Amino acid sequence: MASPVRRRAQESRWHTASQVLAWLRLHPGATRAALAQDLQLSSGLATELTGRMRALSLLAEAPAPPQGRGRPTTVLGAHPDGPVVLAIDLRMADWRHAVAGVDGGLRDVTGSRHVSRDPETVLADIRRVIAAVRDRYGHRLRAVALAVAGSIHDGRLAQSATLGWRDVDLTALTAGGTVPLLPGNDATLAGLAEARTGAAVGARAALHLMVEVGIGGAFTVDGQPSTGAHGAAGEYGHQPYGNRSLPCPCGSRGCWDLEIDGRALARHLGLPAPADPRGFARQLLDRAPRDTATRQALEAVAGALGAGIGGLVNVHDPDVVTLGGLAAPLRAAAPEVFAAAYTGGLMAFHRGQPPPVVDAVHGDDGALHGAAVLALDHVTSETALAEWSARPH
Known part of the structure; x- marks a missing residue:
C-alpha cells in the first residue's frame, strides 16, 4: 500500500494532468508554452508533464506551422493511440454519433433517420453502433454519452414528450460491457458545451x-x-x-x-x-x-x-x-x-x-459536443487517468 505522502503526490500528478486535458479542449492546437503560461507551470514542469503524458498515450506533439524566423515549436493534441469516447445525440426524427479524443474534437460524425420510433428498435440500432465502435477501438473506448430529448433519472428516460417515450431503461445500451453509459438531456448537454467551449466561455x-x-x-x-x-x-x-x-x-x-x-x-x-x-x-x-x-x-x-x-x-x-x-x-x-x-x-x-x-457556437451540433464533454469529464478525471496509466502502453 502506498504511503500517505506518495498517495498525495500521485493524486496531485493526476489532478494536474486532468487540468492539462481540460485546457487542451478549450485550446486545441495550442503550444506547450501557452499551456505553461495559462496554468502557471514552470517550463521544466510543463516539459516533464507533457512528456509523461505522451508516454501514456494521452498527448501528442506535432510541429507547428512555420511563422517566419525563430525557434520551431510544437502544438499539443490528442494522442493517436489515446482514449476516446462515443457521443450520441438521439432526436425525434434521427440520431447521430461521433467519436472524440481527449482534445474534444468530433470525428466520424454519422447520422441516421429512425426506421421506427419504437424504443426497442431505436435502442437496438444504437447498441449495434456501440458494439461496432467498441470492436474498432477496443480498450481505448472509455465511455459512451447519450444526449436525448427528455428527462433522465437513474439511467432511465423518465419521459420524452418529443419521442413519445416514458420510463425507458437506457442502461441496456452498454449492458454486459465495461464501458459506462452517461445519459443526459440534449438541451442540458448543449448548454454544457456552450459554457465550456462555446459562446458562454468566461x-x-x-x-x-x-x-x-x-x-x-x-x-x-x-x-x-x-x-x-x-x-x-x-x-x-x-x-x-x-x-x-x-x-x-x-x-x-x-x-x-x-x-x-x-x-x-x-x-x-x-x-x-x-x-x-x-x-x-x-x-x-x-x-x-x-x-x-x-x-x-x-x-x-x-x-x-x-x-x-x-x-x-x-x-x-x-x-x-x-x-x-x-x-x-x-x-x-x-x-x-x-x-x-x-x-x-x-x-x-x-x-x-x-x-x-x-x-x-456549436449550432446544431451542441448536444453532440455536450455529450462528448460529459464523457470526457469522466474519462479525464483523476481516477480515470490513474486507471488508464495502469494499462500497458
Missing part, C-alpha cells in the same frame, strides 16, 4: 436555450449545469408561457413548447401539426422572404420566444443567453419583433443592461 452564469421540437435548455454556473433533484431541470418548454387552452403531449396545458416550434408555425398558418416539426420549421425559414403569411407566422413565434426568454432572465439573472438549434434562425427571421418582446418581458432593473442574447 461567463459565471449562463442560460442556454435550444429549439428543436419544443424548447429546452440549461442554466450553468461556473461551467456546470444545474440538473435538479431528478435530472429534470431545464424543462423550460413546459412553463405556462402559452395559450392555456392548448394541451401539451407532456400532460400539461399552455406550455411554451407549443408557441415556438414548427407546430406553432403550422397553427398560425392554419395547417395541421406536422409530423416533423423541426423539418417543417426549416422549410418555412427558407421560404420566409417570399411569403407574407410565413413571415407573419415567424414573427409570432419570434415574439413568443423573446418574451419567454425575458421571463427566464428574470428567474436566473444570467450573464449571457445563448441560442442553439432553431432558436437562432427564428430570432434572425424577425429580429425587431424578438428584441421588443425580450425587452418587454424583462423586469425594469434588467432593461438598463440586459444580458446579451447571442447565437451558440
Whole structure:
C-alpha cells in the first residue's frame, strides 16, 4: 500500500494532468508554452508533464506551422493511440454519433433517420453502433454519452414528450460491457458545451436555450449545469408561457413548447401539426422572404420566444443567453419583433443592461459536443487517468 505522502503526490500528478486535458479542449492546437503560461507551470514542469503524458498515450506533439524566423515549436493534441469516447445525440426524427479524443474534437460524425420510433428498435440500432465502435477501438473506448430529448433519472428516460417515450431503461445500451453509459438531456448537454467551449466561455452564469421540437435548455454556473433533484431541470418548454387552452403531449396545458416550434408555425398558418416539426420549421425559414403569411407566422413565434426568454432572465439573472438549434434562425427571421418582446418581458432593473442574447457556437451540433464533454469529464478525471496509466502502453 502506498504511503500517505506518495498517495498525495500521485493524486496531485493526476489532478494536474486532468487540468492539462481540460485546457487542451478549450485550446486545441495550442503550444506547450501557452499551456505553461495559462496554468502557471514552470517550463521544466510543463516539459516533464507533457512528456509523461505522451508516454501514456494521452498527448501528442506535432510541429507547428512555420511563422517566419525563430525557434520551431510544437502544438499539443490528442494522442493517436489515446482514449476516446462515443457521443450520441438521439432526436425525434434521427440520431447521430461521433467519436472524440481527449482534445474534444468530433470525428466520424454519422447520422441516421429512425426506421421506427419504437424504443426497442431505436435502442437496438444504437447498441449495434456501440458494439461496432467498441470492436474498432477496443480498450481505448472509455465511455459512451447519450444526449436525448427528455428527462433522465437513474439511467432511465423518465419521459420524452418529443419521442413519445416514458420510463425507458437506457442502461441496456452498454449492458454486459465495461464501458459506462452517461445519459443526459440534449438541451442540458448543449448548454454544457456552450459554457465550456462555446459562446458562454468566461461567463459565471449562463442560460442556454435550444429549439428543436419544443424548447429546452440549461442554466450553468461556473461551467456546470444545474440538473435538479431528478435530472429534470431545464424543462423550460413546459412553463405556462402559452395559450392555456392548448394541451401539451407532456400532460400539461399552455406550455411554451407549443408557441415556438414548427407546430406553432403550422397553427398560425392554419395547417395541421406536422409530423416533423423541426423539418417543417426549416422549410418555412427558407421560404420566409417570399411569403407574407410565413413571415407573419415567424414573427409570432419570434415574439413568443423573446418574451419567454425575458421571463427566464428574470428567474436566473444570467450573464449571457445563448441560442442553439432553431432558436437562432427564428430570432434572425424577425429580429425587431424578438428584441421588443425580450425587452418587454424583462423586469425594469434588467432593461438598463440586459444580458446579451447571442447565437451558440456549436449550432446544431451542441448536444453532440455536450455529450462528448460529459464523457470526457469522466474519462479525464483523476481516477480515470490513474486507471488508464495502469494499462500497458
